[in-house]
Amino acid sequence: MAPVSSVVAGSAPRPPADSIGVLGWLRTRLFSSVLNSILTILCIGLLVWIVPPLIDWMILDAVWSAAPPEVCRAAEGACWALLHEKARLILFGRYPYVEQWRPLLAMTVLIVAIALSCNRNFWRPWLAGVWAGTLALFGLLMWGGVLGMTYVENTLWGGLPLTMILSVFGMVGSFPLAVALALGRRSRMPIIHALSVGYIELIRGVPLISVLFMASFMFPLFLPSGVKVDELLRAQVAIILFTAAYLAEVIRGGLQSIPRGQDESAKSLGLNYWQTTTMIVLPQALRAVIPPIVNTFISLFKDTSLVAIVSLFDLLGSLRLALADPLWRNYFIEGYVFVALIYFFFCFFMSKYSQYLESQLQTGHRP
Amino acid sequence: MINLAERRAASGPVIQMAGVNKWYGEFHVLKNINLEVRSGERVVVCGPSGSGKSTMIRCINRLEEHQKGRIVVDGIELIADLKQIDAVRREIGMVFQHFNLFPHMTVLENLTLAPMWVRNTPRKEAEDAAMAYLERVKIPEQAHKFPGQLSGGQQQRVAIARSLCMKPKIMLFDEPTSALDPEMIKEVLDVMIELAQGGMTMICVTHEMGFARTVADSMVFMDGGEIVEKAPPTEFFKNPKSERTKLFLSQILH
Structure with a gap:
């Protein structure tokens, strides 16, 4: 009789062939149980049902070249001719x-x-x-x-540059304010604490759209006549103030995740409050909350489209301008797909970058 | 050593605690603490958990605030004035049970941070000093690693070196070996013994009685927020005066 364990002399024992490689992957990930096998087959069925028609519509049957709307009407697929005609209007809005x-x-x-x-x-x-x-x-x-x-007056700015500038300034402007609010909310000084809590709770309790609305229509009423604050600037400030309230709570969460020992050992070395905060506590706290910070920034990027209600034409707003053309308004799906892809590209980039940054700032175990 | 003994005898107390009381809410944690520590004296504080040992030494560098009594460190009284507190903290090194290294900085950065920002030491000088202290705690090869990559014993030695980089007059140890795996306790104690033999003024909360016998000039036993007994180690271990001390010693000495 051969021994039960048939390990060939000179080679180390290996895991069973069906637990590694492609076969192993299929078994563990897709067909590990009867229920999983059924779900796998259902999903494959769903993909077969959806994907080919989508490819037909988007690519094979689509009108790719510049063509008048009549050609699109005759075609089965998507009308990308819309973009030949309107891309610049969508991307740059009413800019000359x-x-x-x-x-x-x-x-x-x-x-x-x-x-x-x-x-x-x-x-x-x-x-x-x-x-x-x-x-x-x-x-x-x-x-x-x-x-x-x-x-060119800035009320004529529009499209992607407007979305980008509102987002970039929104992020850069709200971040320091949020850090200050988060620190203020943890402060032991009652007035600073109360102001921070009051600000955060007030702004969080109000929709962005109403903050924009107030900035645009109510704020000028309080100004002396003759003083005019730029429309774009008002929207920008509203976005910064709004985002800062959310971001402050995210950052406060990070601050709370830092063990008290960090603060104590910094103090015992003679570092003062600001040195401890900027060199010890904040770097660790911010690193810990990169995912929710990016989450907030992604929201901000998409929320900039709400400036439409104060007659600024961001990317989404200028798409609406483009679709106001009666000749092309039937092809709104193509327009929204195009704009969605642009939004997706930026958001996906932010998401990937946050993952990269997290791995870059990883320094072994946390205390 | 002779010089050292003379110096010790000659100098007055570097830490003076007189009638110190502290409450957490209604709970009386420190009851009328009187303790004097001379320059160069090595004091080991022991006692059951919850007896106020940590709270007491944390009052010395004002990580905890006392509500009654006086604490004078190196001629400076601890009062609410932030400047004075910072001045006292600069002269006192503290080593914690859980090391409390800064995990986002390398070992070398951990060591040079305070000298550079608190003492305004130039970077080069701070780094040279830091390397010298890492040699002393026998881990210069770890200088460019992050704390998370080190063993517990190594981290605690880095923490000791980090405190020493500020050239403190007094070192406080708050259960420095309690969070360590047994095989790492010795390497940390060895560093502390060497430091004690170098003449550092030390207050050490620990249950390592072997260490206490080797280096302590005086033993302090605390229970229920009070200092029950203070005596030289020979007397403390042989003829403890109070029943509470006897009971405690019988429980920890096997």
Whole structure:
């Protein structure tokens, strides 16, 4: 009789063949039980049912070239001709047509600055200079009025550059305010504590749309006549104030996750409150809440479309402008798919970047 | 050593606690604590858990506030003035049960942070000093790792080195070996013994009686928020005066 365990001399024992590799994966992930097998088959069926028609509509039967709407009406699939006709209106809104190279360039500059900032090795003082330059250049290109560029009022700004500037400023502006509010809410000084709690609870209890509405219509009533605050600026401030309240609670959660021992050992070394907060507590607290911070920022990015109610035309708003054309209004699905893809691209990027950042800042076990 | 003994005898108390009381709400944690520690003296504090040992030494660098009585450290009285508290804290090193290293900084950064920001030591100088202390606690090769990558014993030695980098006059140890695996206790105690033999003023809350016998100048036994007994170790272990001390010693010495 051969021994029961038939290990060949000279080779280490290996796991059974059906528990590793493709076969093992299929077994454990898709067919581990009767119920799982049924679910797997149902899902495959669902995909077979949905995907081929979708591909037909989006790709195979679609009108890809520039064509008049009549051609689209005859075709079975999607009418991407809409984008040939309206892409620039969707992307840049009411910005003067011949000057649209300027928002394009401004947006490119902004994207380059964002890309630079994503690299941790560039987190140096000069990056602040890069951002100052970027914003100056962005404003210069968008407003114009110098160097032979015609002046373009910011009520005419629209589309993707507007969405981007509202989001970028929203993030950059709300972040320090949120940190201050979170620290204030944990403060032992009663007035600072009460102000922070009051602010956070008040703003969180109100929808963004009403904050925008108040900023746009009620705020001017309180100003002396003749003083005018720019419409875009008012919307921007409203977004910053709104986001900061949510972000403050996220950051407070991070602060609470830091063990008291960290604070105590910093104090016992003689570090004062601000040194302890900026060098010991905040870096750990913020790292701990990267996922919910990015969550808030993704919300903010999409919520910028609410500025439509104060007659600013962000990406979604300018799509509505484009679809107001009676010749093309039947092809709204294609328009929304296009805009959705742009939103998705940005949000997906933020999500992936947050994962990258988390892994970069990982330094072994937490205390 | 002779010099040291002379110096000890000559100098007055560096820590003075007189009639110190503290309450947590209604609960009386510290009851009329009187304790004087001379420069260079090594004091070991023991007692059952909840007896107020940690609270007492945490009052010395004001991690806890006392409500009655006086605490004077190195000639500075601990009152609510933040400047004075910071000044006292600069002169007192503290080692905690759970190490409390900064997990987002490397070992070297942990050591140089306070010298650079509190004492304004130039980076190069702070790093050289830090490396010298890491040599002393025998882990210079770990300088560029993060605390999370070190064993408990190594982390506690880093914590001791981090305190020493501030060149403190007094070191407080709050159960420094209680969170360690048994095989790592010795490496930490060895560092503490070496430090004691170098003449550092130390107050150490610990249940390591072997360590206490080796280095302590005086033993303090606390129970129920009071100092029950203070005596040199030979007397303390041989002829404890109070019944409570006897009971405690019989429980921890097998």
